[in-house]
Amino acid sequence: MTFIGILQILAYLTILTLLAKPVGIYLVKVYNGEKTFLDILVRPFERLIYAITRVDTEKEMNWKQYGFAMLLFSVASSVALYAIQRLQFYLPSNPQGFAAPSEHLSFNTAVSFVTNTNWQSYAGETTMSYFTQMAGLSVQNFLSAAVGMALAVVFIRGISRFETTNLGNFWKDLVRGTLYVLLPLSFLAAIFFVSQGVVQNFKPYDSAKLTDARTIQVDKKDADGAVVKDEKGETVQEDKLIDSQTIAQGPVASQLAIKMLGTNGGGFFNANSAHPLENPTPLSNFVQMLLILLIPAGFTYMLGRMVKSQGHGWAVYSAMMILLVAGTATLYWAEAKGNPIFPANVDQTLVGGNFEGKETRFGMAASALFATVTTAASCGAVNSMHDSFTPIGGLVPMINIQLGEVIFGGVGAGMYGILVMIILTVFIAGLMVGRTPEYLGKKIEAFDVQMAMLYVLIFPLLILGFAAVTSISPDFGLTSLNNPGAHGLSEILYGYTSATGNNGSAFAGLNANTLWYNTTLGIAMLVGRFLMIVPVLAIAGNLASKKQVPATIGTFPVNTVLFSILLVSIVIILGALTFFPVLSLSPILEHFQMINGQTF
Amino acid sequence: MKDLITSTLVIFVMTVLVGVLYPLAVWGVGQALFPHQANGSLIVKDGEVVGSELIGQTFTSAKYFHSRPSAAGDGYDAGASSGSNLGPTNKKLIDRVTTDAETLSEENSTAKIPADMVTTSGSGLDPHITPAAAEFQLPRVARERGISEAKLREIVAKHTSGRDFGFLGEPRVNVLLLNLELDKSQN
Numbered sequence: 001m002t003f004i005g006i007l008q009i010l011a012y013l014t015i016l017t018l019l020a021k022p023v024g025i026y027l028v029k030v031y032n033g034e035k036t037f038l039d040i041l042v043r044p045f046e047r048l049i050y051a052i053t054r055v056d057t058e059k060e061m062n063w064k065q066y067g068f069a070m071l072l073f074s075v076a077s078s079v080a081l082y083a084i085q086r087l088q089f090y091l092p093s094n095p096q097g098f099a100a101p102s103e104h105l106s107f108n109t110a111v112s113f114v115t116n117t118n119w120q121s122y123a124g125e126t127t128m129s130y131f132t133q134m135a136g137l138s139v140q141n142f143l144s145a146a147v148g149m150a151l152a153v154v155f156i157r158g159i160s161r162f163e164t165t166n167l168g169n170f171w172k173d174l175v176r177g178t179l180y181v182l183l184p185l186s187f188l189a190a191i192f193f194v195s196q197g198v199v200q201n202f203k204p205y206d207s208a209k210l211t212d213a214r215t216i217q218v219d220k221k222d223a224d225g226a227v228v229k230d231e232k233g234e235t236v237q238e239d240k241l242i243d244s245q246t247i248a249q250g251p252v253a254s255q256l257a258i259k260m261l262g263t264n265g266g267g268f269f270n271a272n273s274a275h276p277l278e279n280p281t282p283l284s285n286f287v288q289m290l291l292i293l294l295i296p297a298g299f300t301y302m303l304g305r306m307v308k309s310q311g312h313g314w315a316v317y318s319a320m321m322i323l324l325v326a327g328t329a330t331l332y333w334a335e336a337k338g339n340p341i342f343p344a345n346v347d348q349t350l351v352g353g354n355f356e357g358k359e360t361r362f363g364m365a366a367s368a369l370f371a372t373v374t375t376a377a378s379c380g381a382v383n384s385m386h387d388s389f390t391p392i393g394g395l396v397p398m399i400n401i402q403l404g405e406v407i408f409g410g411v412g413a414g415m416y417g418i419l420v421m422i423i424l425t426v427f428i429a430g431l432m433v434g435r436t437p438e439y440l441g442k443k444i445e446a447f448d449v450q451m452a453m454l455y456v457l458i459f460p461l462l463i464l465g466f467a468a469v470t471s472i473s474p475d476f477g478l479t480s481l482n483n484p485g486a487h488g489l490s491e492i493l494y495g496y497t498s499a500t501g502n503n504g505s506a507f508a509g510l511n512a513n514t515l516w517y518n519t520t521l522g523i524a525m526l527v528g529r530f531l532m533i534v535p536v537l538a539i540a541g542n543l544a545s546k547k548q549v550p551a552t553i554g555t556f557p558v559n560t561v562l563f564s565i566l567l568v569s570i571v572i573i574l575g576a577l578t579f580f581p582v583l584s585l586s587p588i589l590e591h592f593q594m595i596n597g598q599t600f
Numbered sequence: 601m602k603d604l605i606t607s608t609l610v611i612f613v614m615t616v617l618v619g620v621l622y623p624l625a626v627w628g629v630g631q632a633l634f635p636h637q638a639n640g641s642l643i644v645k646d647g648e649v650v651g652s653e654l655i656g657q658t659f660t661s662a663k664y665f666h667s668r669p670s671a672a673g674d675g676y677d678a679g680a681s682s683g684s685n686l687g688p689t690n691k692k693l694i695d696r697v698t699t700d701a702e703t704l705s706e707e708n709s710t711a712k713i714p715a716d717m718v719t720t721s722g723s724g725l726d727p728h729i730t731p732a733a734a735e736f737q738l739p740r741v742a743r744e745r746g747i748s749e750a751k752l753r754e755i756v757a758k759h760t761s762g763r764d765f766g767f768l769g770e771p772r773v774n775v776l777l778l779n780l781e782l783d784k785s786q787n
Contacts, residue, residue, distance in 0.1 A: 004763070004767055007767050008767055008768060011767070045617070049610075049613050049617075052609060052613055053606055053609040053610050053613060054606070054609070055606060055610075068603060069603045069606075069607075072603045072604055072607050073603070073606075073607040073610065073611075075607075076604065076607040076608055076611055077607075077611055080611050080615075123680065123681075123682070125679060125680065125681065126679070126680055134619055134620070134623045135615055135619035135620055136619070138618070138619060138623070139611075139614055139615050139618055139619040142614065142618045143611075143614060171606060171610065174610070175610070178614065178618065182618075183617075183618060183622065186622070187622065187625065187626065190626040190630075191626065191629055191630065191633070194626070194629075194630035194633075194634045194637055194638050195633070195634050195637060196637070197637045197641050197653075197654050198637070199637070199638060199639065199640050200623075200626050200627050200630040200631075200638045201627065201631070201638055201639050201640070202627070203639070205679055206640060206642060206649055206652075207649065208642070208643075208649045208650055208651045208652065208657075209648050209649065209650050210650075210651075210657055210658075211650060211651070211657065211659070211664075211776070211779060211780065211783065212657070212658070212659045212660060212661050212664055212779075214658065214660045216674060216675075218674070240674070242658075242674055242675075245651065245655070245657060245676060245677065245678055246677060246678055246679030246680075247640055247642075247651075247652055247655060247678040247679070248678055248679050248681075249639075249640055251623045251626070251627060253626055253630060253638075254622055254623035254626040254627070255623070257626075258618075269681050269723075270680070270681045270682055271672075271681035271682060271683065271722055271723035271724065271725070274681075274683065274721070274722030274723040275681050275723045275725065276652075276654040276655055276656075276723060276725055276726070276727055277640065277652075277654055277655070277678075280641075280654050281764060281769070282763065282764040282768035282769020282770070283764040283765070283768055283769075285768075285769065286764075286768050338715075339688045341688070341689065341694050342694070342697055342715070342718075343697065343698050343701050345701055345705060345710075345712055345713055346697065346701050346712070346713050346715050346718055347712040347713060347714055347715060347732075348715040350712075350714040350715060350716075350730060350732045351714060351715045351716050351719075351730055351732075352770075354688065355715045355716055355719040356683075356684065356686065356688075356693065356719040356720060357683045357684065357685070357719075357720065357721070357722045358719070358721065358722055359721050359722050359723065359726050359728075360668070360716055360721070360726050360728035360729060360730055360770060360772045361726075361728055361769050361770065361772050362769055362770065363769055363770030366768070366769055366770075382722070383722065384683075384722045385683035385684075385685055385722045387683070387685040387686070387687060388683060388684065388685060388686055388687065388688070388693075389688070390688050391688065391689075482685050482686070482687075483685075483686065483687040483689075483690050484690065485687075485689060485690075486689070487687035487688075487689060487690065490687075507685070507687075508683065508685050509685030509686070509687070590687070590688070590689055593689055594688055594689050598689060599689050599690065599691040599694050600689055600690060600691060
């Protein structure tokens with residue numbers, strides 16, 4: 001850990017904190033339907049969209065209507081995205097002539113982008129046409145983010161409104177979130193990224209003549225692509241001249257901007273934000289990290305503003321910040337120590353630590369911070385390969401997701417996730433003092449707690465269930481592993497954690513493009529998103545219908561340091577208790593193996 | 601049913617707006633203001649594309665500075681970006697690092713090897729090496745090219761970038777640009 005490295009991290013945290021308030025105020029205006037400075041530009045488009053789609057924006061919905069509209073919209077989105085992929089070959093802007101992805105891959109990808117996960121079983125530059133990327137995947141980057149934000153707004157309305165069933169209009173929230181927040185910010189960010197070197201074009205891939213051509217040995221293949229073997233059964237080698245380099249292109253900047261801002265995380269290229277054409281400079285890297293947490297941080301301020309207790313908003317912000325700082329520090333510390341099994345004549349201190357899978361321009365601190373931020377939120381973009389992290393370095397992103405992505409979390413999803421945790425916190429605080437728990441003037445009763453527990457239980461059930469079946473299945477589970485030993489279990493565990501948590505980052509050595517993984521990860525993503533949204537909406541609906549109870553001396557205050565600490569404890573205890581046994585068999589075991597110099 | 605119609609209409613309108621018009625707008629502004637960057641920061645020599653400023657290449661000849669190892673395709677294949685994704689206790693990783701380190705010691709010196717020279721990057725396309733890795737290779741390149749180390753060090757410095765704003769990221773040397781300049785200055 002270096003002074004400059006720590007300075008980068010502190011600069012990031014400071015700027016993020018300063019932005020929370022202005023973003024929060026703007027979000028309040030957008031979702032309350034108030035006038036904003038963008039009205040002059042955006043309002044005509046908004047009116048036009050309502051006219052075309054014939055939406056009655058004045059009609060408020062109850063939680064069931066809102067949820068039904070959201071679910072139908074998501075189903076329709078999945079079908080549209082599936083169709084675009086399967087018809088890719090016949091659609092325009094496919095200069096490389098890519099064929100359609102397989103049925104199970106198209107299913108997995110459609111679900112992945114509609115659930116805001118952006119898990120990728122494919123490599124972008126060898127699978128998806130420009131049209132699929134921008135008119136298919138990128139559209140869902142916007143819409144799934146707007147859906148997440150809408151749901152968080154509904155939850156906040158549920159808390160701030162009294163004795164009503166009205167929670168807002170889904171279509172209006174969806175459209176306003178896209179038009180007033182996501183689109184303008186993405187546009188500005190995209191232009192900035194182009195200035196840094198991110199490509200934005202529609203031309204076929206370039207071919208560059210190499211300065212230092214070379215000949216390598218490769219396995220000889222026959223006309224059918226099968227490896228040729230000699231009489232002894234050994235593979236025949238042949239020379240291959242490499243004198244040119246293919247350089248993939250595409251409309252990357254426009255997709256990159258929303259991928260970060262909408263905490264989607266699906267890379268245009270396979271290497272995601274480690275790719276120099278998707279993240280060319282340390283400055284572009286810094287801005288990408290800011291975009292990830294910009295809206296989630298703003299939401300905490302919005303919460304405070306809408307429930308008329310700014311102290312509560314900041315208390316929630318502080319709890320998230322405590323966890324973010326702890327994660328970043330642990331990850332940075334673990335990576336900075338390097339890999340002790342490397343030979344003695346390699347100097348790891350010169351590069352700041354464990355350098356496998358990391359880019360020179362970012363270095364250790366910016367890689368550690370990126371990995372923490374992307375998993376604290378449900379983003380899942382990566383600028384270094386998590387699979388090659390040290391065991392403790394890889395443990396932090398995994399735990400971040402397993403805590404429920406409530407450390408700021410995804411756009412919207414993080415907010416409703418932490419609100420569920422808050423309900424459990426005030427419930428437990430109520431149990432401690434033997435009073436009916438209250439939250440911002442509302443009694444928290446059996447139904448609310450039951451729904452919160454449902455939300456909390458579905459999550460580990462999916463992760464642990466799928467990971468358990470996969471890890472004892474040699475045929476379809478273990479054959480996909482890139483790494484043996486304890487690290488292999490980490491790959492599986494990380495995969496299902498990421499899918500269920502709708503994160504999308506991976507221990508990317510795992511070959512997930514198989515029928516088993518594509519299908520089960522797809523189910524994990526679907527259930528992890530929609531089955532968890534239903535209890536959230538139910539709580540919101542139930543809260544909105546309640547009467548206001550005046551605060552008394554016995555009310556547990558939710559705008560204090562004590563509350564922040566209690567909230568952090570609840571989040572950690574729920575996550576740690578559930579996942580500690582399996583983590584001790586994967587990254588924690590591997591950590592001790594590594595310091596003993598064991599390899600597999 | 602009404603919700604389904606609305607859903608379809610909203611998806612259609614949004615696809616046109618954020619799926620077509622938005623990327624086209626970014627394309628238009630990008631091509632107008634930053635055409636070089638928007639098209640891949642390509643380097644053209646004698647009318648032929650010889651690479652991108654942002655994408656590394658493999659160099660094996662002794663007269664060139666060498667890049668980091670790469671896991672992208674057959675090495676620095678910018679049509680198939682990828683890291684190695686090998687875990688820290690994977691024997692394949694340790695064997696590869698050990699072999700590469702031995703080769704590097706033979707080619708250069710017995711000095712300690714900067715770790716970037718034996719580790720693959722996340723993208724497999726890292727255009728940079730650390731200044732320490734350039735310094736490690738500098739005596740070999742100077743010897744092969746018959747120029748003084750001091751002169752070579754000046755050329756390396758020209759292609760070394762500091763941290764952005766003095767504190768973001770890490771100092772780095774662009775290998776392709778450096779090698780192209782070496783060829784140019786000697787022809």
